[in-house]
Amino acid sequence: MEANIESKFKAAVSVDNVVFGFDNNDLKVLLIYRGAEPYKDCWALPGDLISLDQDLEQSAENVLQNLTGLDNIYMDQIHTFGRVDRHPFGRVFTVAYFALIKIQDYLVKPSSWAEEAAWFPINEVPELPFDHMEILEYAKDLLKNKIRHQPIGFELLPKYFTLTEIQSLYEAILETQFDTRNFRKKLLSMNLIVDTGRQQKEVAHRPAKLYKYITKRYAQLQQSGFSFDL
Amino acid sequence: MEANIESKFKAAVSVDNVVFGFDNNDLKVLLIYRGAEPYKDCWALPGDLISLDQDLEQSAENVLQNLTGLDNIYMDQIHTFGRVDRHPFGRVFTVAYFALIKIQDYLVKPSSWAEEAAWFPINEVPELPFDHMEILEYAKDLLKNKIRHQPIGFELLPKYFTLTEIQSLYEAILETQFDTRNFRKKLLSMNLIVDTGRQQKEVAHRPAKLYKYITKRYAQLQQSGFSFDL
DNA sequence: CTATAAAGTGTGTAAATTACACTTATTCAA
DNA sequence: TTGAATAAGTGTAATTTACACACTTTATAG
Secondary structure, eight states, rough: OOOOOOOOGGEEEEEEEEEEEEEEEEEEEEEEEOOOSSTTOOOOOEEOOTTTTTHHHHHHHHHHHHOOOOSSSSEEEEEOOOOOOOOOTTEEEEEEEEEEETTTTOOOOOOEEEEEEEEETSSSOOOOTTTTTHHHHHHHHHHHHHHHHHGGGGGGGGBBBBBBHHHHHHHHHTTTOOOOOHHHHHHHHTTEEHHHHHEESOSSSSOOOOEEEHHHHHHHHHHHOOOOOO | OOOOGGGGGEEEEEEEEEEEEEEEEEEEEEEEEEOOOTTOOOOEEEEEEEEETOOOOOOOOOHHHHHOOOOOOEEEEEEEEOOTTSSSTOEEEEEEEEEOTTTTTOOOOOOTEEEEEEETTTTTTOOOSSTHHHHHHHHHHHHHHHHHHSEEEEEGSSSSSSSHHHHHHHHHTTTTTHHHHHHHHHHHTTTOOOEEEEEOOOOOOOEEEEEEOOHHHHHHHHHOOOOOOO
């Protein structure tokens, strides 16, 4: 039994990544300056067409890998966009992913198809081509929901971070304010982070303790019916 | 400016629907008996290749429309599956959707490409072809999460339902038990459902009051920061 | 009219969430 | 060296929410 798929069904499929970072109390998104048509010379989400011998997940990881040189990044599929006219050169479906990276740990290098890459504060994103703005909005919503129910905020912070930093991160993403004492109490009571004994250095005020996130803990706690919530 | 997408990137894209129903205290899923290759004569998720002139969402709705004759069904995109070898006839990405339907209101008619369609209790699903089992698991997980945070359970019940019915539905899907008094208290306190004044008829015990879900309420309440949780 | 079956209802206790303000540790500049 | 500036760090009482728990009511069937 052999057969082929009729060519009247054949379209291209791409991946587009919404890469989030956190820096200077701002949530940021990584955009590339397109060096090729269509929409040459526009800022856009980093993405690429999927070649036929590559798994979907793999493609999304490769795009990010080319862009950042990083492995082992938190990624998640968001949604697939497939309006007939979303791409001017033909029918192209795109599978959107989001990624969370530790912005200060790594420098971003533009890939072959991009002339430049840069971080934009989430509220200062320029006009985006295709349906990229819609994708970005989708990603923001997902991030907001997810960060409240899963301990993924730590993916955006350095290995060692202060309680004030994690609180600012939550406040920036959720666009709310938390009471410092209550926030700390709740976060610490989950036993997902521990005091490393280290401290901030060279700050013009009382230095904050540095904590780190214990990845294993969450997996263990989940077994016992624990559910993360902030 | 004109260009085309190289054919080395061209693949097929399909939609597959996980259609849930609830009946006799059981969560059920709708499968079709495939009348065409590949996997002819297997039970599978209803799906179809997307033709190039059709939007993605539209395709998913059409598959369901052909199968059930129904419009206006709750649908949600789940995830996109794109392993290179997931389809024996070539590269086929599939975008999975889930749909919730009121099983008792409508009879299911098999579509052209299916010889038969039938409801299977979620724990008595036969082996499925392609990666359909993986898709189904994904859909079950999503349903479990979603039903706790959004008032979508009502989509699975008749227009008028009893409190016992909605409780059984939650118990079946979440695989837990709820205390009757607490469940009712919480559900009613959300003001999303109202007593219609009607009653069950011809049951061999005290007849239950019939309630209905007020769609508009949820939208209103959301504005004011309300969040559904059960 | 009695048995059966499921519907319907309230209260006290424990746990979680919220509101709220001052003290401490460090750097920098006078 | 000392005081001003800055952000870190900390506890308790009040309120709200979640949880555990058992009997009464209303219908039908025989």
